[in-house]
Structures are given as structure tokens and as C-alpha cells.
Amino acid sequence: xxxxxxxxxNGDDIWKNNTEKINSELFTLTYGxxxxxLCRDFNxxxxxxxxxxxxxxxxxxxxxxxxxxxxTGVGRCSTFKETxxxxxxxxxxxxxxxxxxxxNWSSDNKSCSLILPDPNPLTEFVExxxxxxxxxxxxxxxxxxxxxxxxGALQMVQLDVDxxxxxxxxxxxxxxxxxxxxxxxxxDEVPAGED
Amino acid sequence: xxxxxxxxFDRHCNCIYNREYSHSSSDNNNNSTTVGIVNxxxxxNGSKLLFGILYSLKSMSSKLIDEETSPIPNALxxxxxxxxxxxxxxxxxxxxxxxITDINIDNLQHILWELYSNYYIKNCIQNSLSPIExxxxxxLKENELTGKINNHNFIHQTDxxxxxxxxxx
Numbered sequence: 001x002x003x004x005x006x007x008x009x010n011g012d013d014i015w016k017n018n019t020e021k022i023n024s025e026l027f028t029l030t031y032g033x034x035x036x037x038l039c040r041d042f043n044x045x046x047x048x049x050x051x052x053x054x055x056x057x058x059x060x061x062x063x064x065x066x067x068x069x070x071x072t073g074v075g076r077c078s079t080f081k082e083t084x085x086x087x088x089x090x091x092x093x094x095x096x097x098x099x100x101x102x103x104n105w106s107s108d109n110k111s112c113s114l115i116l117p118d119p120n121p122l123t124e125f126v127e128x129x130x131x132x133x134x135x136x137x138x139x140x141x142x143x144x145x146x147x148x149x150x151x152g153a154l155q156m157v158q159l160d161v162d163x164x165x166x167x168x169x170x171x172x173x174x175x176x177x178x179x180x181x182x183x184x185x186x187x188d189e190v191p192a193g194e195d
Numbered sequence: 196x197x198x199x200x201x202x203x204f205d206r207h208c209n210c211i212y213n214r215e216y217s218h219s220s221s222d223n224n225n226n227s228t229t230v231g232i233v234n235x236x237x238x239x240n241g242s243k244l245l246f247g248i249l250y251s252l253k254s255m256s257s258k259l260i261d262e263e264t265s266p267i268p269n270a271l272x273x274x275x276x277x278x279x280x281x282x283x284x285x286x287x288x289x290x291x292x293x294x295i296t297d298i299n300i301d302n303l304q305h306i307l308w309e310l311y312s313n314y315y316i317k318n319c320i321q322n323s324l325s326p327i328e329x330x331x332x333x334x335l336k337e338n339e340l341t342g343k344i345n346n347h348n349f350i351h352q353t354d355x356x357x358x359x360x361x362x363x364x
Contacts, residue, residue, distance in 0.1 A: 063327055066320045069287055070312030076268060076287055156288045188289060191208040191246060 011093030014071055019094055028124050035142060046139035053141075057148020064095070065153035076157075080182045081105075083159065084112055087150065096121050100178075111181040118169060120176055122146070128170055137172070141165040147178060158186040196362045197297045199279070201353065203315075203344065204246055206289035210237040211329040212344040214353070218364065233350055234343045248276075249283055249291065272304060286311055300362050310353060318349035325349075 035053070042048040072090050077083040088100045092114075098121060100114040122143045130137045141147075147163040154161045160183040167173035203212040216231040236242055253271045260269040273282045275298055282294040284307035292307045292315075319325045329342050344350075357363055 063320045066286070066288060066316055066327075070316045073312075074287075158289070189207055191243070191250060 011090045011099070014090070014094045015097055018071055024121060024124075028121060028126075031122050031145070032126060035140075039136075039140075044133060044135070046136060050139075050141050050144045053144035054148040054151070057145035057150075058152035059148075060145070061149040061152025061154075062156055064149060065156045068094070068153065079109070080159075081109055081112075083154075084114070084180065088114060091153075111179065113166070114178045114180065116143075116176040116178065118176070120169070123168075123170055123176075126170060141168060142170050143168065143176070150178070150180065155186070158188070160184050160186055196299050196364070198300075198357055198360070198363050199295045199297070201310075201357065202242065202245065202291075202293040202295075204291040204293070205329050207329075208246060208250075209329060209342065210242040210246070211342070212349075213237045213242060214350070216357075216363075234345065237343055245281070245293065245295075246291075249281075249293070253283075253285070273302070282307060284308060284311065290315070296362065303362075306357075306360065309356070314349060314353050314356060318346050318352065319344060322346065322348075 034056075035049070038049045038052050039046070042052070068091060071094060074086060074090065077086060084102055088102055092098050092100055098117050100116050102112055103115055104113040106112065120143060122145075126142065128136050128140065128142065141164075144165065147165065150163045151161060162179075162181040162183060164179055165177070166179045167175055167177040169176050197218060198216060200213070200215040202210055202214075205211045213234050213236050214231065215236065249271070252274065256269045256271045270285070271283050273280055275281070278298055280296050280298050280300060282296065282300075282303040284292045284304060286292075290311065292310055294303055294307060296303065320327060325344075325346050329344075
């Protein structure tokens with residue numbers, strides 16, 4: 001997306017006029033019950049729960065990106081910096097109505113952090129039961145599904161990106177931070193027999 | 196003014212949808228049932244040639260412009276071949292939408308965008324029963340039988356949409 005056309009896309013307008021909305025409490029509670037069900041299903045193996053949430057998110061991301069492109073009409077970004085800005089100001093805005101801060105760019109401009117604002121819509125009302133199970137604070141990334149969504153969506157626009165949580169206020173950290181790291185641009189596939 | 200056919204290619208270069216309209220039924224104008232064929236020529240040489248032309252023209256057109264200095268990348272939109280004009284739109288996710296029409300129709304970019312942003316999204320992407328990967332491979336069991344868009348609503352709605360256009364007949 002070019003700088004000049006940047007202003008054309010307005011996350012606020014799309015959020016107001018062109019997004020199906022559901023009750024945020026219903027959303028939070030539904031997500032909470034998914035996570036707790038996964039914890040039970042995988043016998044409180046939180047690494048596996050993280051993996052499953054990531055996988056669910058990935059499959060969501062593969063489809064969500066098309067809806068995102070159709071709603072916003074954005075063109076291709078020329079730098080990863082621009083991409084992350086679009087993710088924050090348009091992506092998070094039109095699907096969750098939040099705008100995460102972008103911080104901590106690495107010197108090669110290939111990795112950065114998204115700081116989710118408080119309250120994170122997925123974790124409102126949530127407390128991790130750390131008295132019963134001390135492991136949960138160290139191992140579970142409660143909102144891991146977001147990482148999967150970003151990974152899946154970016155893969156479909158030919159960006160191979162690693163996404164993971166490094167901090168979560170649920171664990172007692174000072175902020176909720178997602179780290180993004182660009183590995184490479186994926187090449188278009190060529191038809192069989194051509195090279 | 197005529198639309199002859201409609202193709203979609205996915206990012207694995209496979210033709211996942213092929214709709215050819217037949218315009219011979221002039222004796223029965225108010226017959227709204229669609230004529231022509233659906234998903235019959237996906238793997239035909241015609242489809243492969245069409246893809247080949249588009250692929251080559253696309254890579255040529257992107258090389259004709261200096262991407263460093265130009266804010267908007269060069270994009271292939273349409274070209275003519277003999278009696279046909281071929282209209283082309285590619286989404287950022289590498290889905291390619293193609294309409295083949297007669298030579299008098301100038302610009303169908305908005306129609307291609309509508310097919311993608313409305314009909315494809317609504318009937319395929321937001322339909323959790325519809326696969327989004329059409330590549331036939333071992334690790335994608337859900338698609339082993341399909342490889343094509345067989346979604347009735349998608350076929351029906353795009354037919355209606357295209358036939359409602361003034362340029363269709």
C-alpha cells in the first residue's frame with residue numbers, strides 16, 4: 001500500500017459500518033470456554049494447548065485474510081513496516097476494535113512487537129487458576145490464537161512470519177506483547193513444467 | 196457484447212472454477228436456467244494455455260516498471276486476442292479471476308472485484324463447509340474429492356450476477 005493511499009482506508013469507518021458485531025462478553029466467554037475445554041482435553045499439558053490454539057488461529061487466519069482484503073481493499077505493502085501498521089490500524093481495528101501499539105523494531109526492520117491494549121478483549125474477566133496449578137502461569141499463553149491468526153493471514157499474502165507471545169498481563173507481566181519476526185517473502189508458485 | 200466464460204485459478208496455478216456460457220438459446224429468452232457448462236474444462240489444454248498467457252504477461256508487465264520508484268506496482272488488467280478480450284484480476288492472496296468477453300467490453304475490473312469480494316468471500320471463504328485449499332494432496336484430506344468449486348450457491352449467484360449485467364448478452 002502506498003503512502004498516499006494510506007489515508008483512504010479508515011479502520012473506524014469499516015468498524016462502524018461494515019462489520020458484523022457480536023456481544024463482547026459472549027465473545028470473551030466463548031473463547032474462555034474453548035481454552036478451558038482444551039486444557040481439560042489435553043490433560044493440562046499447556047504446551048499442547050498453545051499448539052492447538054495456534055493451529056485453530058492459523059485456520060482462521062487463512063480465511064480471515066480474504067475477508068480483510070475484500071473489506072479494506074488495501075494494496076500490497078512495500079515494506080514489512082507498512083504491513084505491521086496495516087495489521088494494527090486496520091486488521092485489529094476492524095475485527096477486534098483495538099489498535100495495538102507497535103514497538104521495539106529490530107535494527108534490520110524484520111521484527112517488532114505489538115502491544116495489546118488493556119483490556120485485551122480475549123482476556124477480560126479472566127484469571128488463571130494459579131493456586132491450583134502453578135504451571136499454568138509459566139506455560140499457557142492464553143491468547144495464543146491471535147498468533148495463529150496473524151501467521152495464517154500473513155502466509156496467504158506471501159509473508160513467512162514467526163509470531164509468538166513474549167509477555168501477557170495475565171501472567172503478571174507489565175504488558176501484553178506479541179513478537180513478530182519476518183523470515184522471508186514467499187515466492188509465487190509457478191505452473192508445473194515452467195521455471 | 197458478450198461474456199463467454201469465467202475462470203478462477205488458485206495460488207497453486209490450478210483452475211478451481213470454470214464456467215462457460217452458451218448464448219445459442221436465443222429462442223428461449225426468458226428461460227432463466229443457465230446454459231453452458233460448469234467445471235468441465237478445468238484441466239483442459241485451453242485452461243492451461245490461458246493460465247500460461249496470463250502468467251507470462253503478468254511477469255512481463257511487472258518487469259516493465261521500476262518497482263523501487265513506482266508506488267503502485269504494474270498490474271495486468273486486460274488484453275485482447277483476436278475476437279476476445281480477457282479481463283484479469285488477481286487478489287493479494289494470488290487468486291486469479293478471469294472473464295473472457297468479446298472485444299467491445301472495455302473494463303470489467305469492478306465486476307471481477309465484486310465476484311471476489313462479495314460472491315467468493317460469502318460463499319466459499321465464509322462457508323466453513325467449503326474448502327479453501329483446492330490442491331489435491333495427501334495432507335489435505337478435505338479436498339481429496341474436489342479440487343474445484345462445486346458450491347451450488349456460488350455457481351448460482353455468480354451466474355445470476357453475470358447474467359444481470361447489461362454486457363452479458
